[in-house]
């Protein structure tokens with residue numbers, strides 16, 4: 296709490312006082328406590344089960360649906376009390392101050408939504424057939440007010456509690472309704488379920504929220520499982536990249552940049568979403584086969600022997616062996632295996648030519664060579680982007696697919712390229728002093744020697 300500024304504390308205090316005063320004013324006569332209790336329980340369940348879909352993303356809860364149902368069924372004061380049930384959510388994480396602020400924020404937003412509903416001609420109580428379609432406009436207005444008030448109040452606290460070096464980060468964290476546009480849209484989408492709950496109540500009573508929200512909870516659970524799976528994929532790919540780059544100091548960050556360049560080309564040529572994601576993985580893992588190449592060969596200074604070239608040229612096949620069983624890589628496997636093929640058929644490991652080379656591999660080859668040229672190597676400095684583009688064009692049609700070179704140049708011109716930092720001095724082991732790579736197999740300027748008998 297000590298971290299919060301006086302302005303932030305005053306702001307939080309003002310939100311809490313406003314919520315308490317508005318609720319305490321009532322009126323409480325004629326309030327249907329049955330609705331308040333049932334919908335309050337729904338808010339508690341929603342808040343206890345709020346799901347964080349991705350790291351850094353704001354939590355996603357269906358409380359807004361329950362609050363909007365209460366706007367229709369019990370009016371502003373009842374809705375504020377339902378919103379205040381946020382305080383009883385069982386989710387771990389929020390501090391006492393966060394909980395107090397979230398509770399006041401939801402109560403105040405729900406109250407304002409209730410007022411908007413009445414001001415726009417909405418009638419508080421159980422809707423019947425005659426309520427439609429007249430109820431839709433006041434309900435939509437209430438939903439907008441609820442979402443805008445939530446986001447507005449939260450934006451205020453995020454701004455006041457931001458730390459100077461963290462940008463929009465906050466001492467209060469990112470609980471509750473958030474700032475992202477997508478979340479705002481999802482909140483508005485969820486809001487529609489509030490009307491459905493209120494309308495169904497006249498038919499099935501307190502079972503209405505269950506009927507409406509159980510399918511949503513299940514869908515959300517499935518989405519959360521998917522997000523977990525994505526996280527596991529990222530971790531797997533990240534660990535393999537880390538292993539490769541630990542072996543080869545001068546290629547640090549290379550996999551990541553090849554991945555970025557490949558995605559730029561893929562987007563430029565209009566590849567569909569899942570394939571763009573697959574090529575991103577392919578870029579990250581294209582040199583994973585280096586794990587199967589002796590470190591002393593990867594880091595050797597001076598000329599490589601025929602056998603050593605052969606060992607390096609095995610890395611696409613080794614890469615395939617290593618990641619073949621990882622199901623989600625799918626089309627990326629072809630990219631990994633063939634990223635050193637050349638359009639003129641003089642590449643390796645198979646000597647494929649033209650469109651025999653899988654599309655992913657032709658894309659990777661361009662991004663791979665470009666990053667190699669624009670990165671520092673032990674035997675030369677990084678080349679300027681313009682020079683690397685010239686080089687890509689020079690080898691276009693012999694080493695690279697001209698369509699992908701053109702796509703990459705177009706994307707580079709528009710988006711630019713963040714060049715890697717020149718590497719600092721490597722941390723050398725006792726047995727391998729000054730054994731840094733002398734030639735980069737990705738550099739089109741390096742002499743190509745295809746060894747036939749691997």
Ligand SMILES: [Fe+2]
Pocket residue numbers: 581582610634635736737
């Ligand atoms: Fe490679």
